[in-house]
Amino acid sequence: MANLLDYIDWRGDLTFAMSPFNEVDNLILAELSFLDFEGIVPPVGGGAGIPLKKAAEVYFRLHPGREGDMGLIVPDCIPDLLKKAAGSARFSSMVLSCFTDLLDEEQGLQFAACTAEVGDGSLYVSFRGTDDTIVGWKEDFNMSFMDVVPAQREAVSYLRSVAAQHRRRKLRIGGHSKGGNLAVYSAVHCGAAIQRRILTVYNNDGPGFRTSMLQKAEHIRIADRITTIVPQSSVVGMIMEHEETFTLVKSAQKGILQHDGFSWEVMGHGFVHLTEDAPERWRNDLTLKGWISGMSDEQRRRFTEGLFDILSGSDAKTLTELTEDGFKTAAAMVKAMADMDKETRDVLLYAFRKLFLSKAQVIQEELIGKRRKKEKKEAKK
Template sequence: MADLMDYLDWRGDLTFSQSPFNEVDNLILAELSFVDLRGIAPGVGGGAGVPLRAAAERYFAAGRDKTLESSVLVPEQIPAMLEKMCCSARFGGLRVSCCEERLDEAREEQFAALAVELPDRTVYLSFRGTDDTLVGWKEDFNMALRDEVPSQLRAVDYVKRAAAQYEDWHLYLGGHSKGGNLAVYSAVNCGAAIQDRILAVYNNDGPGFRKTLLSREEHRRIADRIFTILPKSSVVGLLMEHEESFTVVDSTQVGILQHDGFSWCVLGPRFVRMDDLTGIETNDRSIREWVDSLDQPQRQQFTDALFEVLSASGATTLAELREQGVKSAAAMLKAMAGLDKETRKALDCAVGVLFIKSGAQSLLDDWKRESAKRRRKKAQRKEKEEL
């Protein structure tokens, strides 16, 4: 089954005048914001955009592609995708601008965005999803706790500033994973004048929102232009509440690995649709039941405890946790030792899910081995005491 890379090979020779912007183009541009173009593409208000082909040349000349190779979460195909894009008639001549990135541990904020100029005076504002940083992951968890988080507020400000730079242009907003959430949140809160210029908002398997946002008039004004795209076994995209309708697409992966947009199946200018929604409905129900079982203080305490455990080894990214291996696992288990039994059990489950979700299988294996070793030692001590 074809995927994003095949799409670039087979349809990259078609310009946007020959084949209009479509949902597959949306995901490609959403993934593009994972490319670190700081110092290459101008920031908001920093001048004219740079042709993608020229930006890619500078990017690869600086060896920045290597930064994705050590990542646990960011798809490793992104540098190859960028190469194909800049060699294509469809994407190579597009201009990129409004490059912005921020990581603030104190505010628990991870944000990055990029603007891509399309023909006919339209611009796609691409919001980066969660990266490898533990700060970014904690902000994701905070979305289930609060009506707004720092990156959502920054996304609104970003859209207002970018829209002012591209005065009278029409807008697309989109992102993958958390980036999809930021796209929707900023579209709802950017004001009626900017909303009138938005053609579509794409949430590509990103988490939804607390019910308070969906009931607002600002959301109703743009709801019919919000497109939620989920793989057939979505977990991430069904966290919290979503718009009533969403598109379910096929994937070459299984389970949580379907979150990877490069696994989504493509046929021509569209993703391959799925008619069977059984897996979606099951995930939707089980996750919401778990979230609803906790009150607000419990959710906050649990999240704080989880990330204290994850940070116990001194690592700041999932890649660092994976590289430290047994050391990370041992430090995290030690940090859990003083907690009550119920909290330890919940954290053990959450850490396992997080490692699976991020594809860090080797770290999950180390965690299980260290956990089993500690249980054996505890049992041995108990036997000696009884003797």
């Protein structure tokens, strides 16, 4: 199975003059926004940017021995992606600028973004998805009952600032997971003048929206430039409402692990597309999604508060810290769930099992499910 890293090995010698920007380039730049470029890439209004090759040199000098330390859910190979990109003709001379990284527990805000001058005269505005922080995960769940979350407001402000700093440049906007949601939201709400400069908006397996934007004039203006890419059994990308068509791509993983963009199979200058609406697409995890969609806004709010009261009760700030102190986390869960009704408690336990289990456990669960399905088929014969 070939992935993003293989793509750079194969096609990294091709400049954008030789091979135009494509969907794989988009995901590579979306993944790179997960890196901590604080003090390396200048902020918005901070002057000229820095070539990607130079940014990589400084990054690895400032983070010795932490090349694979990306947290529990962010792919550990993103630093490897940066290293390969820095050594390629296609990406090394890209100029990075406008880095921002905001985390505010009081506001419930997790937001980060970076902008790359691609090399074909355009910019790629990259919004970071949900990282390892518990604040970031809570903000994702807040999307289920809030019309606007703080990261979406920041995304609009960021895009407007970048557009003002780089006047007359054409824009591509993208992100993976929550970053894809932010890309779409910012493109819809940035204003007509900036929208005219947008070439494509990439939502890479990001969640949809609580309320419909379909009939809004600002959405209509940009709708035909939104590209939503999801793996064949997407879970995250199928949450809440989507109004655009999907591009289905093949993943080497199963179930929720397909959310990892490094599992998306690459061939040539694109992903391996599924030409038919593969049945596996509908085998996504509908239990949690269906339960949440059937709740009122107040019920969704209480569900979210209950879930994150459990997480915050352990004093952990990241998912990694949660797993490192398993006994304390378990004690906090038992205490927080004591007064909950059975239905809410059952769904919260289900959410934990699906969202926070190790990859090995998720794979094991998938295999058990397949075995049971096979046994049921044989029993019917």
